[in-house]
Amino acid sequence: MSILIISGTNRANNKSIKIAELYAKKLLSKGIESEILSLTELPKDFIFSALYENSGKHPEFNPFREKISSFSKIIFIVAEYNGSIPGVLKAFIDGLKYPDSFKNKKFALVGLSSGVQGGALALSHLADILSYLNGNVLGNKMKIYKIDENFKNGEITNPNFDAHIDGQINDFIAF
Numbered sequence: 001m002s003i004l005i006i007s008g009t010n011r012a013n014n015k016s017i018k019i020a021e022l023y024a025k026k027l028l029s030k031g032i033e034s035e036i037l038s039l040t041e042l043p044k045d046f047i048f049s050a051l052y053e054n055s056g057k058h059p060e061f062n063p064f065r066e067k068i069s070s071f072s073k074i075i076f077i078v079a080e081y082n083g084s085i086p087g088v089l090k091a092f093i094d095g096l097k098y099p100d101s102f103k104n105k106k107f108a109l110v111g112l113s114s115g116v117q118g119g120a121l122a123l124s125h126l127a128d129i130l131s132y133l134n135g136n137v138l139g140n141k142m143k144i145y146k147i148d149e150n151f152k153n154g155e156i157t158n159p160n161f162d163a164h165i166d167g168q169i170n171d172f173i174a175f
């Protein structure tokens with residue numbers, strides 16, 4: 001089994017990618033291979049050049065579509081932006097092949113925020129989108145709240161989080 005981890009923002013120096021790397025490391029310690037897809041790697045103009053009438057015709061965006069279709073289990077790392085998911089993540093999803101890109105795939109969601117919610121709203125909004133697209137979302141969602149206090153130098157500093165992340169990964173492997 002190999003799992004795709006999507007780091008869901010294109011913000012420079014984002015923390016989502018560091019959380020994605022942490023999950024990849026933890027998966028590997030359980031013998032599970034993974035690959036990270038970071039939205040920082042998207043073609044810069046994709047919102048205008050890869051969506052709608054250009055869907056499926058963009059040579060640099062198409063590999064992202066193919067990557068999604070080659071995995072059956074996907075972890076989303078999703079930061080809370082303005083009480084929801086980052087806009088670039090929704091635009092990315094809008095650029096995938098509709099309506100079957102996520103059909104019957106399995107998803108685990110990890111939220112992060114500077115505030116106290118840990119991305120609860122972002123997780124809820126993304127779960128709605130994935131369910132609408134016939135994806136199966138793991139109930140056990142991780143909320144990394146107060147990210148600046150609880151995550152430093154690539155490591156979780158809140159001991160309560162470690163057990164929860166471990167449990168979520170175990171649940172997702174069994175899902």
Ligand SMILES: Cc1cc2nc3c(=O)[nH]c(=O)nc-3n(C[C@H](O)[C@H](O)[C@H](O)COP(=O)(O)O)c2cc1C
Nearest residue numbers: 009011014015016079080081082083112113114115
């Ligand atoms: C555009 C924007 C909107 C944000 N909105 C929220 C918010 O609604 N609630 C919150 O707790 N944090 C908010 N934050 C803080 C981010 O959740 C926090 O900085 C997190 O680390 C961002 O993830 P990233 O580093 O992967 O971009 C916002 C940050 C940005 C850039």
